[in-house]
Amino acid sequence: MSVREGMHVYLSDSRMLRPCLYLAAALGLALLAVWPRGTLEAAVRTGQASDTFTVVAVCFLIALLYLGARFGAEDFAADPSVQLAELVTLTPVPLASLVAGRFAFGLLHTLVLLLLGAPFLVAAMAVGGVGLPQALLALAIIGAASLAARMCGLCALALVGTRRPARDILLFLAVTAPAAAAFFVQPAVSSFRAIAALTRGDGSLSLLSAGTDLAAAILLAACTLGVLSGARARARRRAPGAGEHE
């Protein structure tokens, strides 16, 4: 799927568009729920005010992790497995360009999703105690994590196909386990901790976390390429007349 094809599919099909609206609505609700209701005086006096920005950013991250994984696994497409399987087994399209195209479109689509949620983050900036640099860092963290989840979804699709619930369980574990492991074992690369650190003015974690997630996305894309190569090789071996050619 090229970027142009992806744009046509993802921006024309209402099944693909509706999750974006749900995302915006969920973020709007989250922002409304944690919007500070006390006075500024009380907040400064007690030092206790809801971390509006952090909460909205974390909600955004969770939502994009979920959506990224689902979009990556092409859950919202009309018949995803058929498309991917046909492309791999029945066409001579180069697998590297196939994976690279999906990666590139995934990146573009993630940017669109980030843009969609960005106004909520911007509105939460001042009351959340962060500035524009921190907001941009938050978007970078969320975008990189979402891209990694997207590649995770693609990898799961390549591995398991559309067999449910096996694919969903695999996908859930593949997304949540590294996030949990990073949170508890390796906080330096945890996206959640990086977002929480932004309000403390600590931006060093952000770049590390975003970089790690981006590297993970590239690694997962490479894994997907390997899986698809294996699938194509198996398909060729099973194809009638394969032995005759040999």
Added chain:
Amino acid sequence: MGPRRFLACSAPALCLLALSLLAPAAPPAPSAQEKSLVRCDALVGFNGTAREGRFAPVILSVENPGARMKARISLTVTWGSLRGVPPGWTITREAVLDAGSTRRFPFVIPLPRDVRALQAAVTSQGTEVGSLHAELRPLATASRIVAGISSDLSLDSISALGGSAGSLRVVYPRVDDLPQAWAGYDGVDAVIVHDTYFQQLRADQVDALERWVVTGGVLVFSGGAAAMQHEPAGLGRLLPVRITGLTQRSGIAVAVGGGSLRWMPGRLQLAESRLVQGTVLAADGDLPLMVRHRLGRGSVWFLAFDPTAGSAAAWDGSLSMWRNILDSDRVPALGAADLSVPMEDPWIAALFAASPASFPSVPAILVFIGAYLALLVPLLVGPPGRGMKARARLLLLVVVCVCAGLAGWAVFNRLLFHPGLQTIDAARVEARSGDGLAFVTEKTAAFSASARDVEVRLGSSDPVLEAAGWRARPDLPLSEPHLFLTQAGTRTLVRGIDVPRLAARLVVFQDVVRFDVSVRVRAAGSGLEASVSNGNGKPLRGCYILVSGRAYPLGDVAAGASVQRTFAASDGLANPPGTSARSAADGAMFQDADSRRAAIFKILDEGAGQGAGPTRLVGWMDGPALAISFAGARPTGNRPGLTLVSVEAQ
């Protein structure tokens, strides 16, 4: 080639070889750093004595035996525990050190009880060319200190007075070493000028003495023959009398407190003088013997006799007289403010509670979310296969998102809520009519919705930063702030103030400033007549005259204007605004103002017992009173600071 020709050809080469062999043996040329090493010496306090818990003067002498250089002089004081104050304090100053010169740099440093060390460093072009380390603990004392300006140690008998601190020490600073900033005298209860050994004080030293008296200091000029040195020494404008000569008396009556006089027998040499200002407490005919002139919170005394000479030195009423003059342990101008958590500070709390600054309302964010979603719905739930093309949809989506982002930024980051540093400023200006000087205490609370470092610019090098005002909330981890003060000319830049997110720092500055307001109040029948002249550049707002617990409303006095008003007795409000017994009618006092004035007045004056206080003018000025600016800050709620002005009437 013969031997001679060989030698002739190879001679230059041999010379070079010999030189190259000798060169390492020659002493290396002195480096630029070694050439320009400077020697530092520091004099802390008065003759090496300073009162702990107060500010103290330091004179750093830098001797430069080398070439002329531009240097950065820095002085760092460190202390042990935090207890609400920064554990470090560094003052930096740029200077030119001429070749072969010795320069003296005066500083004023805080001297907390657990002070440890003083570190001075002189750097030039990034290289340290001189340093000094001094232990401050042995120099700090808990005793009261009286500074005697005298050519001999003749005032030691005063140390028998003691005081609440348990003991009293008399120190004798050299005239050259007298502080050039009023805060340098913070640790001193009194300064007694006996004689200056025919040395002249510099104008800034005299100015520092005068300003220190305004903050509550006691300055005593003794008489006798040595009094003839006072005016030539440059102290004439501080003297409450004009000294005209010398005379002799056989016994005089001296005021010893409580309005009583005691007889000082014996032959005495007295300074003849004419009263210029103040009150004569004891006199012999037209000859003033004891004069007191109140200046601000302090007083200037003149004794016509020399208490250290002749029969006066042996007089048994000497201690009573000194006790009367020196009164009790001086309340320090600095460090006296009750500094707790910034937002619980009464001045700040009163203003902050009345501040309109608040988070943007929930309906505002609801409207924003609703509008944004309403724009997204047609773009994201269009019927499949129909409607706009993908590229147009993407373009519109981007436009809507960008516009919403910009709107969110403008509304919630600028219009309805300011994310930057905000300040609340409250000040008190205390003056006596006609003094021309006022003691200012300015408190500024700085807070922010996001963590940030703060820079404070002072328009003058004189304001003293209140170290104790550095406390954040007790539950907040303190990052061990270290204050950096950079003095350039008359300006000072303060760095190192960190404001945590949704927390506040309270910065207190104290200074003595020119303040030209005169207030005259006199009885007129059963009422009174008041005349107020405001010679300042700022108007005085909401003024009233307080007389014996009654408030007479005067209204605003414009800058440079004079107001004269006659009040009937019935014009006075029995319960001035701010007092707990304030009646409904008294609300008129603040009808043109706001609740902030009433709140701050209540806090500042309720405990002061205004009914028993002296007749005075109370009004308000738009702040800040001192030339202080916080980089990037704006006043909370777009309101200027509030400054209470209190001028004691003549």
